[in-house]
Amino acid sequence: MADIDPRIPVYSIGVVKDMTGLTGRQIRYYEKMELVKPARTKGNQRIYSQKDIERLNKVKELLDAGLNIAGIQEQLGKISNKNEKKEELNSSEIIDDVKVSKKKLTSLYPVSNRAELMELLSEKKENKDD
DNA sequence: TTTCTCACA
DNA sequence: TGTGAGAA
Numbered sequence: 001m002a003d004i005d006p007r008i009p010v011y012s013i014g015v016v017k018d019m020t021g022l023t024g025r026q027i028r029y030y031e032k033m034e035l036v037k038p039a040r041t042k043g044n045q046r047i048y049s050q051k052d053i054e055r056l057n058k059v060k061e062l063l064d065a066g067l068n069i070a071g072i073q074e075q076l077g078k079i080s081n082k083n084e085k086k087e088e089l090n091s092s093e094i095i096d097d098v099k100v101s102k103k104k105l106t107s108l109y110p111v112s113n114r115a116e117l118m119e120l121l122s123e124k125k126e127n128k129d130d
Numbered sequence: 131t132t133t134c135t136c137a138c139a
Numbered sequence: 140t141g142t143g144a145g146a147a
Contacts, residue, residue, distance in 0.1 A: 013132070024132080025142060033140095045132060069140080 010039075010047045020056045027056065033069045035059050035076060 017024050030036050031046070036055050038046040048056075055076060062072040 023142080026140090028133085029141065043132085044134095063140085 008049060010049055011053065013046050013048070016046075016048045016053060016056065019053055020060065022056060022060065030056065030059055033073070035069065035072055 011019065013024050013027055016022075016027055020027070022030075027036070028046075031038060036048075036052050036059070038048045038052050041047055058076065059072055062075055067075070
């Protein structure tokens, strides 16, 4: 649909919605809040990279952790700026363990962390693309 | 199918 | 913070 670069995989909002378990509106809403910054196709369709997927999952965790948009912007700004601080990870790894697939995720997979999710998503992408 | 804006809670 | 409706 929106594979512009053959090197890197890009996803439309439809697949991102399926991957993240978020609704299309939530994803667009996060973009509006500048939590994510997907590129656009010639037809103005949003195109998300794996970095965007990870960011959206991060947003999910942060929101679930009790953060508001402003707080998430700070967290995302940090990781986007440079590598994460060990002290900051202290709280991140705690929520990282048990969030992800808590209540949303309609028909996803029995994953328990993002890393595992990303692997599954990669397989799914190849499967769909094929 | 995805996009946007307006409006509601 | 997130969604519904309407229009394109």
